[in-house]
Amino acid sequence: MEERSENRGDSFAELRWRQAGAFSRAQALAQGITDKVLLGRRRARQLQRVHRGVYVDFTGPLPWETRMWAAWLACGPEAALTGPTALRMYGLAGNWRDERIHLAVPHARRVELRSGVVVTRHRHLSSLVQASREPPTVRLEVALLVTAAADEDVSRRAAVLFDACRQRRTTPDRLLAELGSLPELPGRRILRRILDEAAEGVQSFLEQAYLRRVERAHGLPRARRQVRAVDAGAIVYRDSEYSPYGVIVELDGQAGHLDSASRWRDMTRDNAAATSGKLTLRFGYQLVSEPCRAASQVAAALQFRGWRGTPHACSPTCPLAP
Known part of the structure; x- marks a missing residue:
């Protein structure tokens, strides 16, 4: 030039x-x-x-990064990357299929609609931005909450937040604190409930389903989540453990359990628990469609190990009904 x-x-x-x-x-x-x-x-x-x-x-053709810069330049220096665009820039592992560029601008601004660009307006945007990044980007926790809130599917909302915590990129406490800085965010009540469960140790949709539809719905004792244990010198984490009764519940989703190495690792963990006198029950995605059957099996194991309580039916058609 x-x-x-x-x-x-x-x-x-x-x-x-x-x-x-x-x-x-x-x-x-x-x-x-x-x-x-x-x-x-x-x-x-x-x-x-x-x-x-x-x-x-x-x-x-324009690469994604070029489109991102072009969109930010078009919206002006007060704009900041947000939502899935920000998560992609933070390098958060995930399947961010939305190729549109998501930008936040101050609430008082009106910007021209542009193809492939999604613009949201925020009050006090400057307080949400990590300005040291280039281009300016909202904080990771803000981007996670905005992305989760925009999804109509509650299970995908939970997955966004659980995955970030499981990757150790943030914590439920930091997300809950950030939620307070977004008073106009839609679905705050649902997000808070998801984060409260994450704070209890829930790290996946399957663990959430177990907590809500099996344990709570049927009046089972409260398990400890993500219990740290040592197996042959290696640190392992048990999904749910009913410590007084020596009963462990492991939940196998699709991710991380499809290869032979993962299956062998799970078997070794279960066998180690058995040699210490603990009983392990393992469930997959069938508990989503058959939570009552899972609850009856867990209740039977707990009662066998000394639990004196009685599970209750979650509905009139529940097989645990008297």
């Missing part, structure tokens, strides 16, 4: 490199590049316009 000096050209090239090839008209003008030069470069197919006043210094 035609710049006024070699140093300014170098700095502009560096800027474009940091922004994955994207730049704004204002940035170009600051480097002495006129609208006439930009138009000529467009006609020569040496750059392309993505949004009004935003260009990239190459032609052809």
Whole structure:
């Protein structure tokens, strides 16, 4: 491009490199590049316009990172990455299928609708942003809560929050504290209930289903979650353990239990528990559709080990009904 000096050209090239090839008209003008030069470069197919006043210094398909920078430049310096876009930038493991760019802007701002860009408005946005990141991005906990709240499926809301805690990227306490900074977030009551369960040690949708539909619904004793134990020198965690009765409940979802190494590790863990006199019951996703059957088996094991309580029916059709 035609710049006024070699140093300014170098700095502009560096800027474009940091922004994955994207730049704004204002940035170009600051480097002495006129609208006439930009138009000529467009006609020569040496750059392309993505949004009004935003260009990239190459032609052809735009990578996701370039689209992200272009969207942020189009919405102005007060904007911040949010939702799934922010989670992707934080490198959070997950299947973030939403290819749209999610941006937050101050509540008083009105921005032009742009293809492939989702804009939400927040009061006191500056207090939610980790400004040291480039481009500015809302804090990880804010991005998680915004992403979870936007999903209509409650199980997927829970999965977003449980997965982040299981990856040790955040904690239920930090998420609960951040929830207080988002008073207008939809579904706060449901999110708080999910986070309260995460604070109890629930780390997956299956563990949540067991807690709600098996244990609580049928009046079983309260188990300890994610109990740390040592097996042959290795640290393991038991999903649910009824410590006074020596009964362990392990929940096998699809992730992490499909390969032979994982199955062998689970067998070794169960065998170690058995040699210490503990009884292990194992359930998969069938407990979601048959929670009453799972409850009757857990109750029988607990009563065999000395529990003097009696499970109660969750409904008139429950097989545990008198």
